[in-house]
Amino acid sequence: MTTPLFTDDDLAERFNDARSTIATMRDAILAAHHGRMLTPPRVHAPLGGDSRLTYTVGRRIGHWFGYRSYDTATGGDQIIVVQDDSTGEVLGMSVGRTLGHVRVGAIGGVACDALAPAQASTLGLIGTGPQAWMQLWAIHAVRPLTEVKVFSRTVERRQQFAANAAKRYGIDVIATGTPDSAVEGMDMVALATSSGEPVVDAAAITAEFVTTLGPKQVNRHEFPIELAERFPTIVTDSPPQVRDYDPPFMFSGTATGQRMTSLGSILDGQPASGAALFCSVGLAGTDTWLLADLIGR
Structure with missing residues (x-):
């Protein structure tokens, strides 16, 4: 055969x-x-x-x-x-x-469906690579979107991403000039970069659901650590992977890290309280x- x-x-x-x-x-x-x-x-x-x-x-x-x-x-x-x-x-x-890419997108879709408010319909997206595209693909499937704002460092790339996404999904997709303007006032936020430094101001994010795909290690992370302090629910797809990070995971040894729970537990019925931050690390x-x-x- x-x-x-x-x-x-x-x-x-x-x-x-x-x-x-x-x-x-x-x-x-x-x-x-x-x-x-x-x-x-x-x-x-x-x-x-x-x-x-x-x-x-x-x-x-x-x-x-x-x-x-x-x-x-x-x-x-x-x-x-x-x-x-x-x-x-x-x-x-x-x-x-x-x-x-499909695998990471689909994990993000599961997390969004489990954690984002049922009425959420707007998305702020930082990043315009394949991973960002697949997050949009998955999130739109579980929370039909009415508006997306997107930012990346290259003007041409974010404009092309916005045009392609608007054509694919038939919704308003706006390329913004700053990362903060992409996330301000949005129901959901997806961070999909390879940056080792925070790409957005924590104060600009008021979303009830944030998913992050990029680096999340001590001294190398795509979002400011203080962002996590306002989320009562912090979730990851793989606690064993979080514990195995080298250098350590950005919440290692902190009260924030102790609050982290698994996506599997949420799917199995563990209640999530309030706004949620999802840290995607790649469940093996x-x-x-x-x-x-x-x-x-």
Whole structure:
């Protein structure tokens, strides 16, 4: 039997339905919460200089195990492999970047659906890369948007992003001149940058739901640490990954860090009180879960 191999071109049309992809991701997060999927923190193999090969692995007990590997220096293609849990037979592979972007977007969609106010309809977005695009894709699926404001450092990129998003979703998308003006007065905020310094003033954000994808380490984080102080609910997709950060996670050893709970717990019925900050760190096994689901279809 030929082993399925998916490339970015193969996947381009397979994840148009954001709602079903988010539902699949919700199943994965709950499986990890209940111990049906094993999700250890990512591991790194140094390759000299700034380069290292990173692995995230997962096992859906009784079904499959698998891994994702990528080189941190080049930001190139990622390899995702799923193998049968009892025989080790390779069930399928993915090569490229699309599946990883979909996975992060879908996790954000699950978090938004669980934590954002039901009536939320406006989004402030910092960042215009693939991850920012997938956050918009997912958030719009669970909270139909009426307005989006977007900022990134390059004028041309934010204007092009706004034009593409307005055409895709048929809503008002405005490219703003400053990061603060992109988030002021918005119901929800998504930070999707690679910045090691805060990209927005904490006082400018009044949203009831904020999701952050970028760096979140001590002395290297995309939002000011004081932002978290006004959120009674702080959530992450992977507490084990938070504990394994090196350098440590930005809330390590603080009262804020002690308040952090898992997205799986929220999905399982733990009440969330008031405004919520979601710290996406990449729950292991979720990429292989998506690939296994795709193979099954």
